[in-house]
Amino acid sequence: MSVSQNPEAATILDEIAKLCLNENYSDVSFVVGGEKLPAHRNILGQRCPVLNAIFLKGEPIDELVKLKEAPVDALKMFLKFIYTGIVELDAVSVNIVCETFKLARVFEMKKLEEICIDHLKNICVTDNVADLVNATFEKSSALTKFYINYIAMHYEKFVEHKTFKKLSVEVFECLFEAGTLQVSNKIIVNSFVKWMKANPSKSAQFPEPLKHIRLNAKYAQGCVKHLKNGCNVDNVTGLVNATFEKSHELFKFCLEYIDTHYAELAKHETFKKLSVEVIKRFFEDFEPEAPHDIISKSVVDWMQANPSESAQFPELLKHVRVNAIALNNMITAVRSLKLIADKDLLDIVYGCDDWEDDDSDDDSSTFSEESVEYPEGNVLTPQSDAKVVGGGNYFFFTSPSKGATLKQMDKNIEIYLARSYMMNYLEMELPGGDQSYWIDVSEDYGNWTRIIDNSNVTCRSVQRLYFEERPVHYIRICGTAPANGMFEISRLEAYYTEDPLDIDPETNIVTPSNNVVPPEKDTIIRQEANQNAQGGVVDNAKNDQISTYPEIGISCSIM
Template sequence: MSADPNPEAAEILDKVGELYLNEDYSDVVFVVEGKNVPAHQVILSQRSPVFKAMFPPKSELQKEVIELPETSAYSFCLFLRFIYKGTPFIEKELTTVCLCTVFEIMTLAKTYELPRLVEFCVNRSKHVCATVNAVELINEAVDDDHEELVDIILDNVSVLGAEFFTHEEFYKLPVKALYRALEKPTSEVSADIIFRAFVKWMRANPSESEHFPELLKGMDLKSMPIGDIVNTIRPLNLVDANVLLDLVCEHAKVKTANGNPETGTSDVHVTGETSNYFVRPKKDIIMKHAIGSGNESITIDLERIFTINYMEMELSDGDWSYCIDVSQDNVNWTRIIDYSKYLCRSLQRLYFQKQVLRYFRIRGTAPADGTFEITNFLSYYTELPLEVDPETGCVIPAHNVALTENYAIVIQGRSWPCQNAMLNGSDDVNNYTFHHIGKDPIIVQLPQPYLLSSMNVKINSDCLYDYNIEVSTDKINWTQVINEKYMGGWRHAKIDKQPVVFIKLTGTLGYDWNVFTCNYLECPAINIR
């Protein structure tokens, strides 16, 4: 015999049979031979046309009204359909509805103690979670105010694959769901993919910044280079610098404990060239000094010797010049950075030939009579250093340094619709920095000198201009690198390789408009436009 396709049918009949001569819920009494016989109008009406005529439908005033605010009418009707008609109907319906509806029906089934319906809903949930991207399901649950459904979704997803972290709406995940997702096992998903997805989520959810440190600590980033972590998160200004430093320091300790090579003799300990080691000074060190007061400087003792080829330090507000020396013994010093002729500001990202060192000596050289101060400092060895020009000590960048995320700013000129518009990474025509021809030109300042040999610039493509571009390291002495007439749109230029801090764009004549506008600046030129 085949299995009963509708096991509830027999159960329904049994339950109806139990009402026979049962005074519970009886709404009609027949008096027969002086004896009261209880019955139920609804059952009699469905079984006999005569009874149906005897018992007309009740008026609205006679019906008991029960409010159910916690569920939708659609879900409740499907719930009742199961009660009245049994398995085949609800199984078919569950395959056509969204997970939120399944969840509502399951909640009703639990509330009214219908275990078989609960089982149907659980099985359907598992099937949906196995075939639909969990990001879509979670965001759907949140949109429908069913945040408790998030746990059910993640409970029913055994492993998260790359498609979860690379989904276009990953950034919409609520913070609770992200915590849970980062706890789940992943299927051959690299730490880099998870980290990049999290960084996009941070950018889209700055209001959740109080959770960023804990989320970062919960991620397994041991396989990623420390430099990649720092250089990606630091420019966002979304994580407190001290929190980031603590995170990276712990990361470095784990890598050393896991067997990254350290070699040395006697009292000298040198990290292996292939390991990334993060070092920062003690918190109580005073990182400032008065410029021009004898030989004052900032000296940072790392307390033992390391091999290092990269450091970062954040300057206090303003423009500063400085030089940096390193030493193993605090007696014999080697100059690694000399930016005494350049104006620098904000975060300094400094690459240099690897050095075996214990001490950094940092001396501010300008402006005279100022107080040179560092607000943050870190150093480590990176396996992927940028190229450094041996003559000038300037980094030769491989990416666009004229971006706000790389701390470039517009110091002269007006922008629309936001500050530093031409440096925000978009070449949209509605995104621009401008100056009125004949008035003060546009000036862009990079945070530190870079050795540049090319640039791309997009000027207003709806107009034609005569214009020129000049560069400088001190905002006093300028070198003209581009001078063109009757041009608009994308312009590419190769220039003599030289250190650049300031870039001045001047419209000298507008053939259609008296305002010179620039949509985008790229230094160096990554692609020929």
């Protein structure tokens, strides 16, 4: 028995098609780019498996999906296919086709996905393959493999094309990893250098493709040189991991970079990603000059972030050379976190007796009142071995130069002293503009005490800061500057003063008992409305300072 053609079938399809983007009977919506597209739950659920599963949950839905990244045109094309089974890819841009393809994958519309893949393969040429593979990249997908093979087949020609520089680092890594390139290693190395020079903002991602490139050949020296010049805290972890036992020159350079920038890298999120082979090799070959408390804390943090390498922890700790205080802190932390068996910890502690006694001038084995020095003058000097270890110019104290300032390059400026000093006074000069700041100090880099909080106060020029005396080993400063400005310090000094100080029992604010605004303190009284007045509050003020008196009803500020 045959079934006769029913002309009503075509009519029904046409009527359903007319419901696409039609508000009539709409009971659900898509929201994209601020535009609301009406739809119908029965049709969507019948055609799309993902949407059907959502609707069957029975949860009330007014606005179905907010798609922030999908273009409106791609969503309209997706909905048209649902309502009509028709998609006209030749009529839209390649970008819209790629976005429609992504929607098809997200909502598991297999037929639409196949149509998009066939179209994207057919239009692939050297001019657009970089854009196509970047837009649709999914490492294990058939479409990505098609593009990777296409690039591999035309690699020498493609390298010379202007779009070559657009390739994402993920595509590069996949290309080299696949082993499909039928060109010499020299061409691969030179092309990678070309790509790196065109993409300096992606330097943190340079190490990934390096895992699959040979760098020991003479022709690779240009690549090694470029990577050295671009080495920074953001990418050195990736570089040293990628070049372990591959390029002796670059690997050694990276270890030396870590050595000289240890204090900064130890606080960086990538430090915990150092491979166990690299971190062991580093402590076998180097004794970083960073503060020992920072070293011990960074090692504990690394172990805590890499529990799968616990079998290597005892051997690693045997090579971490720190003074007795830092060692005690490290062992205590390791024991409390149960990172190493107690027997292995004992072996490590007793093994420290074999270290050379090269810390005789550093912190003593037990912290006591006697181990804190009462300085006779400023301790933030090269002679006191004061160092900036984070967030600013590392040579501000060690190699001071005329006119140099300590600019805050990170969230905090951190300063290390070679030993603990008793302090109660800081003197800091701000070079210009209204700025605010707070200052913390610490003995062990773990417990911090805020001694000054001017975060809500407008400050400028010389800051004379008194606080209750305490041992200080580390100083942390966080400042804010006006819009588009940068917090900076032109001079910073730290003292212990025997001048009498008063402590407010309610606020704990410390103030000197003596007058702090005599002329010899370079006091400035500012009052815009009366700068030419004679006399002033401060007698015998220096001629090059502004000396005024306030009129009734007009405020003045003393600095």
